[in-house]
Amino acid sequence: MGRPKPPLLVVEDDQGLQAQLKWAYEDFDVIAASDRDSALAALRSAEPAVVTLDLGLPPDPDGTTEGFAILDAIMALKPDTKVIVASGHGARESALQAIERGAYDFYHKPVDIDSLGLVVRRAFNLHRIEAENRRLASRVSENATVLGNIITAAPEMTKVARMIERVGNTGVSVMLLGASGTGKELLARGLHDSSGRKGRAFVAINCAAIPETLLEAELFGHEKGAFTGAVKTTEGKIEQAQGGTLFLDEVGDIPLPLQVKLLRFLQERTIERIGGRKAIAVDTRIVCATHQDLEKMIAAGTFREDLFYRLAEIVVKIPPLAERTGDAVLLAKHFLMRFAREMNPTIKGFAPDALEAIDTWNWPGNVRELENRVKRAIIMADDKLISAEDMDLNQADDDMAEALNLKSARERSDRAMIRHALARSEGNISTSAKLLGISRPTLYDLLKQYDLQP
Numbered sequence: 396m397g398r399p400k401p402p403l404l405v406v407e408d409d410q411g412l413q414a415q416l417k418w419a420y421e422d423f424d425v426i427a428a429s430d431r432d433s434a435l436a437a438l439r440s441a442e443p444a445v446v447t448l449d450l451g452l453p454p455d456p457d458g459t460t461e462g463f464a465i466l467d468a469i470m471a472l473k474p475d476t477k478v479i480v481a482s483g484h485g486a487r488e489s490a491l492q493a494i495e496r497g498a499y500d501f502y503h504k505p506v507d508i509d510s511l512g513l514v515v516r517r518a519f520n521l522h523r524i525e526a527e528n529r530r531l532a533s534r535v536s537e538n539a540t541v542l543g544n545i546i547t548a549a550p551e552m553t554k555v556a557r558m559i560e561r562v563g564n565t566g567v568s569v570m571l572l573g574a575s576g577t578g579k580e581l582l583a584r585g586l587h588d589s590s591g592r593k594g595r596a597f598v599a600i601n602c603a604a605i606p607e608t609l610l611e612a613e614l615f616g617h618e619k620g621a622f623t624g625a626v627k628t629t630e631g632k633i634e635q636a637q638g639g640t641l642f643l644d645e646v647g648d649i650p651l652p653l654q655v656k657l658l659r660f661l662q663e664r665t666i667e668r669i670g671g672r673k674a675i676a677v678d679t680r681i682v683c684a685t686h687q688d689l690e691k692m693i694a695a696g697t698f699r700e701d702l703f704y705r706l707a708e709i710v711v712k713i714p715p716l717a718e719r720t721g722d723a724v725l726l727a728k729h730f731l732m733r734f735a736r737e738m739n740p741t742i743k744g745f746a747p748d749a750l751e752a753i754d755t756w757n758w759p760g761n762v763r764e765l766e767n768r769v770k771r772a773i774i775m776a777d778d779k780l781i782s783a784e785d786m787d788l789n790q791a792d793d794d795m796a797e798a799l800n801l802k803s804a805r806e807r808s809d810r811a812m813i814r815h816a817l818a819r820s821e822g823n824i825s826t827s828a829k830l831l832g833i834s835r836p837t838l839y840d841l842l843k844q845y846d847l848q849p
C-alpha cells in the first residue's frame with residue numbers, strides 16, 4: 396500500500412525506548428532525535444504535526460530544563476505542533492508546567508505503548524482539524540458576499556450562497572428546502588438583502604405555527620366587522636410585505652382551500668381582505684421554505700401542483716450541517732466569539748476534546764442545535780476553555796470503551812479521512828485516492844471494508 400505515513404518526531408535519549416517506539420508506531424514515519432539540535436533540525440525538515448518529547452534530556456537528564464528549552468523552541472518555530480511531553484514518575488508539576496508552555500498533553504513514564512498511541516493519534520486528528528479550520532477561516536473572508544451573515548467555507552454551502560445571491564435580483568420565486576435549523580430563514584433574509592427590495596419590509600410568517608382558522612386572516616387581512624372579533628380593519632402579512640419580500644415558512648402546512656386562494660394571489664397579484672370588496676394590488680417577492688416532501692404531498696393530493704410551480708421557480712436545497720465539510724468547527728468558533736463577549740467573557744475557546752466532538756457529531760438539529768449547544772456551554776463552563784462535556788457532546792460510556800481500543804480508533808480516523816477526501820473531491824475516486832496518498836484499488840477496498848459510498 397502506497398499510503399505515505401505522517402511523520403512523528405520522537406525526542407528521546409533512551410536508545411532502547413527509541414527503538415521500541417519506532418517499532419510500535421508502524422503507522423507513522425517515526426523520526427528519532429536525542430538532543431535539541433537534531434530535534435529542531437527534524438522539526439524544520441519533516442514538519443511533523445506531532446512530537447513526543449522526553450523532558451529529561453542531556454545535559455540535564457534528571458531535570459527538565461533541556462526539555463522545556465526544546466518545547467519553547469518548538470512553540471516559537473511551529474506553534475501549531477502538538478507536543479506530548481513525557482515526564483518521570485511523580486512529576487505532575489512539570490507536566491502541568493509543560494501544558495502551560497504550550498504542550499498538548501503529557502504522559503508518565505514508563506511508557507504504555509497503547510495508551511500513548513491513542514494520545515498520539517488524537518493529537519494528529521486535532522492537528523488536522525485545526526489546520527483545516529485555519530484554511531477554511533481564510534477562505535471565509537475571500538468568500539465574503541452580500542450574504543455576510545452566512546458563515547460557511549464548505550463548497551457544498553458556498554454554492555448555495557452564490558445561487559441565492561445570483562437570483563436575488565431576478566424577482567423569481569424561490570423555494571428553500573432544508574431540514575430544521577439549516578438556515579432557511581437566514582437565507583430568505585439574505586435573498587431579500589441581495590435584491591433591490593433591500594430596505595423595504597421583510598415579512599415572515601410560519602404557516603405551521605398558526606391555527607388553520609386564523610391563517611387566512613393572517614395572510615390576507617380583514618375588514619372591520621368581517622367576523623366576530625374583527626373590531627378594526629387589519630392588513631394581512633401579504634399586504635405588509637408591499638414593496639418587499641414575503642417569507643412563507645413551512646408552506647407545506649397551508650391547508651388546501653387556502654392554497655387555492657394563495658395561488659390566485661400569485662396569478663393576479665391582487666388580494667381581497669376578508670369581508671372586503673375591492674382588489675388591492677400587492678407587489679411582493681415570495682420566498683418560501685418547507686422541510687416537507689412536497690412531491691410526495693402532490694402525489695397524495697395534499698399540495699397543489701400548480702401552486703408548487705408558482706412558488707418554486709427556483710428550488711434551493713440546503714445541505715445539512717453534517718455534510719458541510721469543516722463548517723461545524725468554523726460555526727462553533729463564530730458563535731463562541733459572538734456570545735461569549737456578552738454572556739461570559741472569561742471563555743477563551745474550545746478545549747481539544749470539544750473541537751474533536753464538534754467535528755464528529757452528526758448535528759441532527761443542524762446550525763440551530765450547534766448555536767444552542769455553544770450558548771449552553773458558555774453558561775455552563777467553569778474553565779476558560781469549553782469542554783465536550785460543557786457542550787453535552789460526551790459520548791456514551793461504551794463509546795469511550797471503544798475509543799480506547801486502538802483498532803477502532805484507527806478505523807474511525809480512517810473513515811473521517813476518507814469522508815473528507817470524498818467531500819473535497821466531490822466523490823471522485825481518483826482524486827480522493829490521490830489526496831489520501833493511496834491507490835484506487837486500495838481506496839475501493841477501504842470503501843467496501845467501511846461500507847462507505849463514494
Ligand SMILES: Nc1ncnc2c1ncn2[C@@H]1O[C@H](COP(=O)(O)OP(=O)(O)OP(=O)(O)O)[C@@H](O)[C@H]1O
Nearest residue numbers: 544545546574575576577578579580581762763766
Ligand atoms: N451559515 C450560517 N451562518 C451563521 N449563522 C447561521 C447559519 N445558518 C444558520 N445560522 C443561525 O442558526 C439559527 C437557525 O437558522 P434559521 O432560523 O435560519 O434556520 P431554519 O432552517 O429556519 O430553522 P427552523 O427549521 O428551525 O425554522 C439562526 O440563529 C441563524 O442565524
Ligand SMILES: [Mg+2]
Nearest residue numbers: 576579580644
Ligand atoms: Mg425557520
